[in-house]
Every structure is written in structure tokens, then in C-alpha cells.
Amino acid sequence: MENKNLTKRERKELRRQEKQAQKTQTFKSKTFKSILTWGLVVLGIALAIWGMLKLASTPVDDTPLTGEVTEDDWIKGNPNADVILVEYSDFQCPACGVYYPIVKQMVAEYEDEIAFVYRHFPLSQHQNARPAAYAAEAAGQQGKFWEMHNMIFDNQNSWSEDNNAASIFRGYAQNLSLDLTKYDAAVSSTEVKNKVDNHYTSGVQSNVTYTPTFYLNGQKIANPSNLGEFRTLIQAALDGN
Amino acid sequence: MSFKSLLPFLLISLALLGFLDAVYLTAQHYLGFTLACPITGCSAVLKSSYAIFLGFPIALFGALYYLVILLGVVAYLDRKKEVFLLGAALLTIPGFLTTLGLIYLQLFVINSICLYCMISALTTTSLFGLSLPLLLRKIR
Numbered sequence: 001m002e003n004k005n006l007t008k009r010e011r012k013e014l015r016r017q018e019k020q021a022q023k024t025q026t027f028k029s030k031t032f033k034s035i036l037t038w039g040l041v042v043l044g045i046a047l048a049i050w051g052m053l054k055l056a057s058t059p060v061d062d063t064p065l066t067g068e069v070t071e072d073d074w075i076k077g078n079p080n081a082d083v084i085l086v087e088y089s090d091f092q093c094p095a096c097g098v099y100y101p102i103v104k105q106m107v108a109e110y111e112d113e114i115a116f117v118y119r120h121f122p123l124s125q126h127q128n129a130r131p132a133a134y135a136a137e138a139a140g141q142q143g144k145f146w147e148m149h150n151m152i153f154d155n156q157n158s159w160s161e162d163n164n165a166a167s168i169f170r171g172y173a174q175n176l177s178l179d180l181t182k183y184d185a186a187v188s189s190t191e192v193k194n195k196v197d198n199h200y201t202s203g204v205q206s207n208v209t210y211t212p213t214f215y216l217n218g219q220k221i222a223n224p225s226n227l228g229e230f231r232t233l234i235q236a237a238l239d240g241n
Numbered sequence: 242m243s244f245k246s247l248l249p250f251l252l253i254s255l256a257l258l259g260f261l262d263a264v265y266l267t268a269q270h271y272l273g274f275t276l277a278c279p280i281t282g283c284s285a286v287l288k289s290s291y292a293i294f295l296g297f298p299i300a301l302f303g304a305l306y307y308l309v310i311l312l313g314v315v316a317y318l319d320r321k322k323e324v325f326l327l328g329a330a331l332l333t334i335p336g337f338l339t340t341l342g343l344i345y346l347q348l349f350v351i352n353s354i355c356l357y358c359m360i361s362a363l364t365t366t367s368l369f370g371l372s373l374p375l376l377l378r379k380i381r
Contacts, residue, residue: 033319034319037315037318037319038315038319041311041312041315044257045260045308045311048257048260048261048264049264051261052261052264052265052268053264053268053272055265055268056265056268056269056272057268057272090278093277093278094278095276095277095278096278098276099276123278123279123280124280126278208280209279209280210277210278210279210280211277211278212277213277223276223277225276
């Protein structure tokens with residue numbers, strides 16, 4: 001063999017080189033495995049985040065509004081308009097309080113072109129939401145639903161946490177110069193309670209899970225973040241007709 | 242396969258599940274509309290003041306927590322150094338304690354249960370349970 005011709009020292013050197021090469025080889029395959037592992041992990045994590053972002057940003061469910069707008073509904077604007085905006089609202093819900101002036105302003109702007117419908121959706125965690133709805137309905141029986149509705153929202157902070165909110169609402173009834181005997185009877189009547197219940201049930205059937213929930217021409221819309229966005233939506237609906 | 246060789250993969254699976262869950266909740270927090278009052282349930286929990294910590298949604302901390310555990314176990318598999326596995330196992334202790342606190346809040350303070358939070362509770366508890374034998378062995 002060739003090796004025989006090599007000196008002892010040369011043979012030692014050769015072995016050393018072979019060992020070194022083997023070492024680099026295992027090191028290389030190990031690094032390769034590491035890179036592969038971590039690459040897959042990073043890829044997996046990125047994929048997971050992307051997927052969840054996609055999942056979370058799916059638009060609002062498109063359960064259509066069940067329950068036609070009837071004469072029993074409280075309508076503001078033009079009752080015969082083609083564009084109908086329905087709101088399921090809770091008088092004690094702070095978000096509804098935030099939307100109240102926005103909706104009010106918008107309805108004033110499109111008074112002749114849209115019909116705005118207010119429906120009760122009192123949430124169970126708001127102890128005064130039902131009394132407020134009853135007060136508005138009782139005022140409605142004397143033709144002052146919207147006046148009471150405005151007063152209740154204008155003063156949301158002053159009655160929300162009050163243990164005797166009903167008497168505060170009675171004070172509003174007095175301010176609106178309602179017939180208090182009739183008002184008192186109406187507030188505790190089953191007729192008023194049933195009406196609020198019916199509103200609530202129709203909301204549940206339409207898959208309302210938060211307040212305010214808005215339906216524009218029967219389609220649930222994501223809550224606009226300001227008046228401008230609301231205008232754009234309404235304008236698009238008007239243009240579409 | 243023995244429990245010991247199976248353990249890292251169980252931990253990775255659970256941490257991944259928890260990570261997906263927490264990232265989903267975090268994404269919902271930032272992408273979902275914020276101006277609404279929810280009917281009681283998941284959103285009642287997630288919109289409560291307890292869902293925010295130091296200005297960030299708790300789900301975000303949860304996502305980071307699961308990520309660290311996940312990376313720790315992967316590091317162990319890659320480097321074969323037990324310290325990584327042990328570190329991940331140790332982390333499951335504060336994770337489990339936090340879960341207990343959050344379940345308490347849901348049951349007795351917010352009075353509402355959120356399914357996604359319960360999934361996370363299940364994963365942290367399982368992670369802790371699986372790590373326990375390893376931790377106990379180290380103490381002895």
C-alpha cells in the first residue's frame with residue numbers, strides 16, 4: 001500500500017485530517033438539523049399567527065334581521081323611506097350612550113331619506129336598562145317616546161348606577177308634562193313589559209349579541225367608529241337604491 | 242415510547258394549542274370593534290377591566306407565555322440540554338397560578354365563563370400537570 005511509504009509522522013497527520021473532516025461532517029449535519037428545526041418552528045409560528053389573525057378578522061356574521069319593521073316600531077325620519085336603519089339598544093349601555101348623539105345627528109341630516117328604528121335590547125347585567133325601556137314605552141303611549149329616549153340618554157350617567165332609577169325616570173315624565181297617573185300605570189303594565197320582551201326576542205332571533213347592533217336594510221353592519229363612517233354607509237345604501 | 246421521550250412532544254402540542262388560542266383572543270382584541278356592550282359570555286369576560294393588564298390584553302401575555310414554553314422545549318430537543326426543559330417546566334408553575342386567579346375572576350367576579358379562556362385554563366393546567374413529575378424528581 002501507498003501508506004507504507006509514508007513516514008510515521010505523515011500517517012499521523014493523515015489520520016488527524018480524517019478525524020477533522022468527520023468532525024466537520026457531523027457538525028455540518030447537526031447545524032443543518034438545527035437550522036431545519038428552528039426554521040420549521042419559526043414558519044409554524046408565523047403560520048399560526050397569520051391564521052388566527054385571519055380567523056379573528058372575519059367580518060360580522062351576516063344573520064339577516066328577522067322581524068319586519070311594523071307600525072308598532074318607534075320610527076324617526078321618513079317612515080316610508082327605502083333605507084331603513086334599525087338599532088338594538090340598551091339605555092344603560094355606555095357604548096349606546098356614545099352612539100346616541102352620532103345617530104341623532106345622522107338621522108337629522110337624512111331626515112327625509114331614511115327611517116331609523118329603535119328597538120330595546122336591555123342586557124341582563126344592566127339593572128336599570130329595563131326600567132329605562134319601560135319609561136320610554138310609557139312616555140311613548142302619550143306620544144313622547146323620542147323625548148323620553150333623548151332625556152334618558154342625555155342623563156345616562158346620573159341614573160345608571162342609581163338604585164332608584166325608576167323615580168328619576170318619573171321625574172323626566174314630569175318634566176315632559178306627561179299624565180303621571182297614566183305613566184305610572186303604563187310603566188308597570190304587562191303591555192309595556194311584553195313590548196320590550198318582544199323587541200328583545202326579535203333581537204335574539206337576529207343573533208344580536210351586543211349593543212348597539214345596527215341593521216342597515218336588514219343587514220347587520222359592523223359598528224362604525226365615527227359619524228363620517230356612518231354617513232358613508234348610509235350614503236352607499238342611498239346610492240344603491 | 243416512554244413518558245420521558247414523549248413529554249417534550251406533549252408539551253409542544255399543548256403550548257401550541259394555548260398559543261393559537263391566545264393569539265386568536267389577542268387578534269380579536271385589536272381587530273374587533275371596541276365600542277359595544279356585549280351580552281354576557283365570552284365578550285363580557287374579554288371586555289371586562291380584568292382582561293387588560295398594564296395596558297395590554299392578558300391574552301397577549303398568554304401568547305408570549307406559550308411561545309416561551311414552546312421555544313424552550315424545542316431548544317431542549319435541539320440542544321439536548323435538560324436545562325431548557327427544566328426552565329419550561331418551571332414556567333408552568335406561575336402559568337398555573339395565574340390560571341387559578343383568572344378562573345376565580347370569571348366564576349366569582351365577572352360571573353361569566355369564556356370558552357376560549359377555559360381552553361387556555363385547560364392547556365396551562367395540563368402543561369403544569371405534565372411537568373410536575375419532572376419538577377418533583379429534581380427536588381428530591
